[in-house]
Structure formats: C-alpha cells, structure tokens
Amino acid sequence: MIEYRNLRIALLGAGSVGSQVARLLLEQGEELASRVGAGLELIGIAVRDVDAPRDADLPRELFTTDARTLIQSADVVIELMGGIEPAREYILLAINSGADVVTGNKALLATHGPELFDAAAQVGAQLYYEAAAGGAIPIIRPLRDSLAGDRVRRVMGIVNGTTNFILDRMDTEGDTFESALATATALGYAEADPTADVEGYDAAQKAAILASLAFHTAVPVEAVHREGITSITAGEVEAAKRAGFVVKLLAICERLTDAQTGVEGVSVRVHPALISRLHPLAAVHGAKNAVFVQAEAAGDLMFYGAGAGGLETASAVLGDLVSAARRHVAGGPGVGESTHANLPIFGIGAVNTRYQITLQVTDKPGVLAQVAGLFSEHSVSVEAVQQTVASAEPGRSPGEALTATLVIVTHEAPEAALSATVAAVSSNDAVVRVESVLRVEGDTP
Ligand code: NDP
Ligand code: HSE
Secondary structure, three states: OOOOOOEEEEEEOOOHHHHHHHHHHHHOHHHHHHHHOOOEEEEEEEOOOOOOOOOOOOOHHHEEOOHHHHHHOOOEEEEOOOOOOOHHHHHHHHHHOOOEEEEOOHHHHHHHHHHHHHHHHHHOOOEEOHHHOOOOOOOHHHHHHHOOOOOEEEEEEEOOHHHHHHHHHHHHHOOOHHHHHHHHHHOOOOOOOOHHHHOOHHHHHHHHHHHHHHHOOOOOHHHOEEOOOOOOOHHHHHHHHHOOEEEEEEEEEEEEEOOOOOOEEEEEEEEEEEEEOOOHHHHOOOOEEEEEEEEOOOEEEEEEEEOOOHHHHHHHHHHHHHHHHHHHHHOOOOOOOOOOOOOOEOOHHHOEEEEEEEEEEEOOOOHHHHHHHHHHHOOOOEEEEEEEEEEEOOOOOOOOOEEEEEEEEEOOEEHHHHHHHHHHHHOOOOEEEEEEEEEEEOOOO
C-alpha cells in the first residue's frame, strides 16, 4: 500500500525525449508509483511554445511557459530542454528550491558539471544524468555505483550514433563521407547542422562525463583531445577493411602513469581509430552505441544499445526519476559526485598508442631503409610493413618516378614520438605524400 504523499514532478522540455517521458509517466504512472512507494504526479511541462505540435498526445493544460514557477513547486525537476542557458539557471533554481534533478544535458554537464554538483551537495540534493551519455544504455550508474569498489583502467566507447552510422555505411556500402552523411541526415540521425556530431564535440562531452565518473576526477570538456571524422576517406576505410580493421570514432578515457615522473593521471581523447574487426566494438553497427570498460577486478565489460532516440532515452530518464523519487520516500541526503582522486589530466602527448601510416614513396633502392631509419631515430618500433604495387606518378616520365605504397603499423609508442615521426617522414625527399595516419586501438582478441 502506498502511504507517502504524491511526489510532484516538473518537466522542462517536451521535444523528442521530453514528450516520451511525459507520455510514459502519464500512461505507466501507477506501475512506477508501486516501484517508488509514492504517487508520481506530473504537475506541469515547461516549453517555449505551448501550441507547438508534439510527438505524443499530452494534456494541453499541463503546458506552461513559466518554468520558474513550475520548478518552485516540484519535488523532482526533469530538465530536457538542452543547451546551457536557461537550463543551468533552472537546474540551480530547482536544487536551491529543495528538488532533486534529472537531466540528459551532456553539453551542460560537460561544461558546468562541478558547479551543479557542488550546488546539489550543498543542500543534499540528487542530480541524476543517466541519459547524458549513451542514451538508453545504463553506463552512468554502473560506473558510479556498480564499479565503485573497483579501479577502472580504461573506458573505450562508441558514444555518437551519427558518426557510427556514417562510418558503418562507408565500411559496409563503400559510401563516401559526404554520401553517408546525406543518408544520415535523410534518416534523421544527423541534425541539419551536423558539426557537433561529425567534429566529435558531442562525443567529447560524453567522454568528459564518463572519465569524471570512471576516475573520480573532474574532467572538463576542454581537457578532452578531440578530432572528428570529416577527413576520413572511402579509400582509408577500404584499406582498413583489407587489413582486418574497421574505422570507428572512439572516446577513450584511460588511467596512465607518466613514464618519467611515475605520476598517475588520466587522459581523455576522441578521434577516429582503427580497431580489429574481431574486437567487440567492431560489431557495433548503424547508429548504435557501446562502451567497453576495463576494470582491474571485473575485467572487460561491454555495454551496448541505443545511444539516442526519444523513446529509448526516456527509459534512462524514467529510471533516474524512480531513483530520485525513492530517495524522497526513504529520506536522507543525496550521494554527491566522487572526485576524491583528483588525478592530473595529461595531454594527448602522454598517451601510448599505435599508428598505421600509409605513404607514397619513390620506388628506388634504399628508400625503405631511409623511412625505417626515421622511425628508429624517434624510438618508434615498427610492427609490420606492407609494400604494394608500384605506380607511375602522373606528369613524370615512365621509369623515372615509380612510386610504391608503404603501409607501416607501429608498435605502441608515446603519441609525441609518433607525431614527431610522421612530421619527419612527411618532410623526407623520398616520400611523395603521406596518404593517411590513423591510430590503432584495442587489443586484437
Ligand atoms: P528537443 O530539441 O527535441 O526539445 C527541447 C524541448 O525543450 C522543446 O520542447 C522546447 O520547447 C524546450 N525548450 C527549449 N528551450 C526552452 C526554454 N528556454 N524554455 C522552455 N522550454 C524550452 O531536445 P531533445 O528532446 O532531443 O533533447 C533534450 C535533452 O536530452 C538534451 O539535453 C539532449 O542533449 C538530451 N539527449 C537527447 C537525446 C535524443 O535522442 N534526442 C539522447 C540523449 C540525450 P518547444 O517545444 O516549445 O520549442
Ligand atoms: N547526436 C547524438 C548522436 C545523439 O548522434 O549520438 C544524442 O547524444
């Protein structure tokens, strides 16, 4: 029997996600109430335009443009407007009015997370954000709670569905980047302005959130090294395929020890990379997301599912709502964010990785030794070299300017040494051009 008073739920935003949250809350409220031990009463939905068409049929009387008044009478505020302001102001108002907050706003958390967590800790409020990374995939709570007794060493994820869809089309259909992006736009995966997705900003925000949780360290989004996928060519994807790799946009958060100082820190980066076609992340197709976690005691864990979508993301939001509501019923202060480790954040230069470098070189005696010498000078060990068909350079006389393609895969080496090697190779006279430089990530199972 439910004896607790009804909890008042305010929803900010009724777009793709908010409209599904409102619908499910109205349709399944009784079931959720049984799980919480209190009724969940949706007291209002703040939007910009109360007459705008919605994805779900929702009672007109719930809508308001007066978010501030709505927030001040709520026990739990669900923020699904997106953007920085006024979302930040509304969340602070909610916390300071005694409400718990649920949000899916990765852009806000990645830029103003510490301010919001501090405000919540001051008053013992809860701030839940399962939807902010990986959409429907439960990954925030596993990192925050289930793995709280372990030491996470690495989190490697495909956390942007749009770019995974594009790269998957390039891999499976042989599309160019431009035609795959056009398909992603036509199918509604990519926004009209796809910059945040294809340039890696969205993935960098999610990486900052995941790294902060995994390493108990506040990682601001500015500390995330970011590269997008706009320069990935159909040729690179095809060559990767022939070599047993697939190109993915990866968010990689890892715990590192500085070789010189012995100091432990973290590094967070987002960039396209080659992974073995046998790696579990290679099987993540279309717009799906997945996060591969390596922890000292638990070993390898994989979380997979829909990284976006109104209905799918609503599942994560409602899970957070149930948690927040249960705490209201049970009482007691909220659990604050854990940033006790406060590890230093290392730049990309400190990372150890592998490179695959594809070069066009002049095909004459001694060139391979010359190129190999440049790797050796920078203490970069070569794992494999493949030389393919010699071809005549356009505009040169036959026989004089034959070129060969060299594909060189290195052993793991510091990023700084690898990039210095690429710079030296690029300016070598025997090198006609550097066709591609891609990092290689993940062990080959
Ligand atoms: P939408 O753009 O579809 O919806 C935004 C909603 O917020 C609209 O209803 C809009 O009102 C309302 N809104 C915007 N600004 C204001 C304001 N100043 N005052 C009041 N209401 C406002 O966003 P989504 O539903 O796609 O995303 C919501 C959040 O969830 C974002 O933080 C997003 O990053 C996150 N998220 C989204 C996912 C997805 O698949 N869409 C996946 C994971 C997370 P109106 O309708 O009147 O214009
Ligand atoms: N635009 C994001 C993606 C969805 O393509 O994954 C919301 O995070």
